[in-house]
Amino acid sequence: MDSANLIVSMSPHIRGRISVERMMLITISALIPTAVAGLYYFGIKGLMIMVLSVLTAVVVESVIEWLTHRQLTFKDYHAVLMGFLFALILPSSVPWWIPVIGSGVAVILGKMVFGGLGTYPFNPVLVSWVVLKLSWGERMSLFFSPHSTDQVLTPLMAIKEDPALFYDYELMDLFVGTQAGAVGTVCGLALVIGGIVLVSTKLIRWHIPVSFLIGIALVATILHGINADMNPPALFHLITGGTLMTAFFLAPEPVTSPVTPVGMLSFGFLAGVLTMIIRLWGAHPDGSFYAILIMNAATPLFNNLKPRLYGRR
Amino acid sequence: MGLFTKGITLPKAFTPNGITPVDIPLPGQVTLPLRQYLGEAAEPSVQVGDTVEVGQVIATAPGPQALPLHATISGSISAIGETLTYKGLGLPAITITGDGKDTWHTPPEPTADIDTLTVDELIGRMDGAGLITTGMFPVPLGRDLMPLEQPKTHLTLDGRAVVQRIDTLMITACDTEPALGVNRFLATTDSEALPIGIAALTKLTGADQIRFIVDKYNDPPAQLTALTAADETECTGISAINGRHYPAAHPAVLIKALLHREIPLPYGHPRDVGVALYDLATVMALGAALSTGLPPVTQLITVGGGALKTQGIVTARLGTSLGEIIEAVGGFSRDAAKIIVGGPMTGMAHYDLSIPLTKEVAGVFALTEEEITLTEGYRQCINCGRCVAVCPVNLVPGMLSLYCAKDRFDRAEHQGVLSCIECGCCDYVCPSRRPLVHLFRYAKHQLMEG
Numbered sequence: 001m002d003s004a005n006l007i008v009s010m011s012p013h014i015r016g017r018i019s020v021e022r023m024m025l026i027t028i029s030a031l032i033p034t035a036v037a038g039l040y041y042f043g044i045k046g047l048m049i050m051v052l053s054v055l056t057a058v059v060v061e062s063v064i065e066w067l068t069h070r071q072l073t074f075k076d077y078h079a080v081l082m083g084f085l086f087a088l089i090l091p092s093s094v095p096w097w098i099p100v101i102g103s104g105v106a107v108i109l110g111k112m113v114f115g116g117l118g119t120y121p122f123n124p125v126l127v128s129w130v131v132l133k134l135s136w137g138e139r140m141s142l143f144f145s146p147h148s149t150d151q152v153l154t155p156l157m158a159i160k161e162d163p164a165l166f167y168d169y170e171l172m173d174l175f176v177g178t179q180a181g182a183v184g185t186v187c188g189l190a191l192v193i194g195g196i197v198l199v200s201t202k203l204i205r206w207h208i209p210v211s212f213l214i215g216i217a218l219v220a221t222i223l224h225g226i227n228a229d230m231n232p233p234a235l236f237h238l239i240t241g242g243t244l245m246t247a248f249f250l251a252p253e254p255v256t257s258p259v260t261p262v263g264m265l266s267f268g269f270l271a272g273v274l275t276m277i278i279r280l281w282g283a284h285p286d287g288s289f290y291a292i293l294i295m296n297a298a299t300p301l302f303n304n305l306k307p308r309l310y311g312r313r
Numbered sequence: 314m315g316l317f318t319k320g321i322t323l324p325k326a327f328t329p330n331g332i333t334p335v336d337i338p339l340p341g342q343v344t345l346p347l348r349q350y351l352g353e354a355a356e357p358s359v360q361v362g363d364t365v366e367v368g369q370v371i372a373t374a375p376g377p378q379a380l381p382l383h384a385t386i387s388g389s390i391s392a393i394g395e396t397l398t399y400k401g402l403g404l405p406a407i408t409i410t411g412d413g414k415d416t417w418h419t420p421p422e423p424t425a426d427i428d429t430l431t432v433d434e435l436i437g438r439m440d441g442a443g444l445i446t447t448g449m450f451p452v453p454l455g456r457d458l459m460p461l462e463q464p465k466t467h468l469t470l471d472g473r474a475v476v477q478r479i480d481t482l483m484i485t486a487c488d489t490e491p492a493l494g495v496n497r498f499l500a501t502t503d504s505e506a507l508p509i510g511i512a513a514l515t516k517l518t519g520a521d522q523i524r525f526i527v528d529k530y531n532d533p534p535a536q537l538t539a540l541t542a543a544d545e546t547e548c549t550g551i552s553a554i555n556g557r558h559y560p561a562a563h564p565a566v567l568i569k570a571l572l573h574r575e576i577p578l579p580y581g582h583p584r585d586v587g588v589a590l591y592d593l594a595t596v597m598a599l600g601a602a603l604s605t606g607l608p609p610v611t612q613l614i615t616v617g618g619g620a621l622k623t624q625g626i627v628t629a630r631l632g633t634s635l636g637e638i639i640e641a642v643g644g645f646s647r648d649a650a651k652i653i654v655g656g657p658m659t660g661m662a663h664y665d666l667s668i669p670l671t672k673e674v675a676g677v678f679a680l681t682e683e684e685i686t687l688t689e690g691y692r693q694c695i696n697c698g699r700c701v702a703v704c705p706v707n708l709v710p711g712m713l714s715l716y717c718a719k720d721r722f723d724r725a726e727h728q729g730v731l732s733c734i735e736c737g738c739c740d741y742v743c744p745s746r747r748p749l750v751h752l753f754r755y756a757k758h759q760l761m762e763g
Contacts, residue, residue, distance in 0.1 A: 006649065006650070006652055006662075006664045007685070008651075008663065008664050009687070010750060010754065011653075011655075011660055011662075011750065012658040012659065012737030013653055013657045013658070013660065013678075014657045014680070014685060014686065014741070015686035015743075016321070016742050018744045019744050019746070020692060020695060020744045022744070023697070115693070116693070117692070117693065117695060119693060205702065254695050254696055254698070255696050256696075259698030259709060259712075260709060261701075307701075307707040308707060309706065309707050309708065310565065310575055310706035311576055311577045311578040311581060311706070312577075312729070312732075
C-alpha cells in the first residue's frame, strides 16, 4: 500500500448523493408535466418561448462568467432551470424578444450581479418578471385562449373587473387548464404533479407550499363566508393565476426562502395572505409573484425564528 | 422517524448476523502508547531488555488521571520510544518484541462477589485493569463513574443548588455509527461477564432502573441476551431503536429520545441529567476484568470499506499495527483512497498504517475513491436548509458555516457553534459539499484558544 496516495481530511468521510446538479435536475423534471401541458395548449409558440428563454439564460450566464474570469457553471443546470421557469410564467402571446430580454435580465440583474447561485436576495425569475411587467406592461398582460390566438382576459383579470364573474368559470376547467393564462400556469393539475414530486423526493420541504396555500385559502374562505356573491371560493383562488406555480416552484426556491421550520411556515403563510391582499385590493390581478418578492426581502428576518438549541432554555 | 426526528439514515449499516470474529494471529511486535485516553500518561516500570508476560504491568499510573499499562504479548521490551497514534499525535510508547510463547502473567485473585467490595475497591480494580470509556472523548472508566471533582451542581430556577443523582443506567448494544458493529455483534453473543459488569455499575451509580438499547434490525439473540441479563438484575426496559439511523446512538441524542432529558451542551455529561450510559463492550470488559482479574489485552474492532478483501469483526492484541490487521484479513483488493480509524462519519483519516491498535479504536476502514467525497472546490451555500432539517442539536449549520468561514467567531459562538456534536449529518446532506464540521471545528478551536 503506497501511503503517498492516501487522502487525509476531516470527517465525515462519506457523503450522501445529493448535489446541486441533482437538485436542479429533479426540479427541472418536476416541471416537465407543466411544460407538456404548455405545449399542448399553446403549441409551437410555447416551445419557442421555452427554447429561447433557456438558451438565453445559459449563454448569458456563460458569457458573464467568461468576462469575469470565473468558472463556467452551466453544468449545474441552474441557468437551465431559471430559463425554463421564466418561460413558464410568460403569456403565450409575447414576441420572441421578450423571453430573450427577460431571461437575460433574470441572469444578469437577478443572479450574477450578486455573485451567482446562492447569493442573490430576490428570486431572479421574479425580478425579471417585474422588470418586464413594468417595461412592457401591456404585452405582459395579453393572454391567449388555449389552442387559439384569441385575446382573452385571465380569470383573475376578469374578476378584477367584475368580482361576480367568477360564476362563469368551472373549477374543473381552471384546474385542467382550458382557461387563459401563462404558458406554465394554466394547468393546475400538472403543477400539482410536479409539486408532489418535489415534496416526496424531499427536494423542497412541505412547510412553504402548505402554509402558502393555507394562507390563501384562509383569507378567501373568510371573504367568501362574508359575501358569497362577490367573493370566489377558496378553491378558485388556489387554482387560478400563479398560485400553484408560486407554491411549488417560486416560493420554496432554496436561496431566497427561509431555512428554519417556523421561519418557513410564517414565510409561506404571510406570502399567501399578501397574495390575497394584492389580488383583492391591489392594482394587479395576480399578486402571488409580487408577494413572494416582497417576502424574499424579509427572509433573513424569518431565519431568526430558529429552533431551540439542544440543551438550552 | 419515530423516536428520532432529526439525523439521517445511512445506506450501509453493519449487519452482525452470523458473523464470527476473525482472530488476528499473534503479532511479532506490539507498540503500546503510554496514554490511550484523555488524562495523564503512565510511567514505564520496565527497562529495555526486560522480559514480560501477557497481562503484566509495564507502566504504572503516577496519578489519579492515569491508568496502568499492561503487556499484551509475552517477550522482551525492545524499545521505549515514541509512536504515532490514531489521534495523529506522537506519544511515548513501549515496544515489546514477542517470543511467540504467549505465556500469561498470574492474575491477582478475581473478584468473587461484587457486594463484598467497597466502592473504592471496585474503582481500584477498574483502574488496575486499565479500563476506559468509549466514544469521542475516552476517559478512564473509573473517572467517568467517580469524577474526582465535586459533582456538578445546577442552579434551579429559584436559585437552589441541586446535586444530580444518577437514577438510570443505560446500556446500549448499538454502535455510535451504523458502519461499526462491535456492540451489535456482542449483543448476539452470550456472555457471563455482562451480569457482573451490570452489577458493578449498578452498585457504583446507585441507579434505580436499567435500560437496554438494542438495534431492531439485529438478530433475536440480541434481545435474548439482554433479557437473560435482565433477569439477574432489575431491568426496567428494553428499547429497540433503528440501528441504521445516525446519530441515534450518540449519548445526547439517545438520552433525549428515550428519557426526554437534554444534556447541557457544550460541556455536559450524561451524569448531569442523572444518566450513566455505557456500551455493551465497556460493560462486558468490566465484567470480564472483575471476574477473571485479567486486564483486557485484546480488542474487538470492525474492519470495513470497499478497498478491503473482507469486512467484518476482528479481535486483535492491543498494540498490533493496523497494517498487520489489514494484512491478516486478506489485505487490499483495490486501491484505498482513505484509511480511516474510527467510523466513516467521525473517524480520523490516516496516511500511516503503522499506528498501533489502542483502546480507543473502534474500527478501521479502507475506503475507495468512489466511496469518499471530497469537499475540494465546494460551492457557496445555497441556503436549501437540508442541514437544518438533520441537525440533532438544532443548529442552523449553513448560516453558522458562513460565520466560521469569515472568522466571525463571536457570532458563531452566539449561534451555538460550541454545542455542535460533530456528528457530520449536515456535511452528509449538503448539496454544495461544504466542509461544515471542519469549519465548526476550526471555530471551536479558535474560541477555546482565545
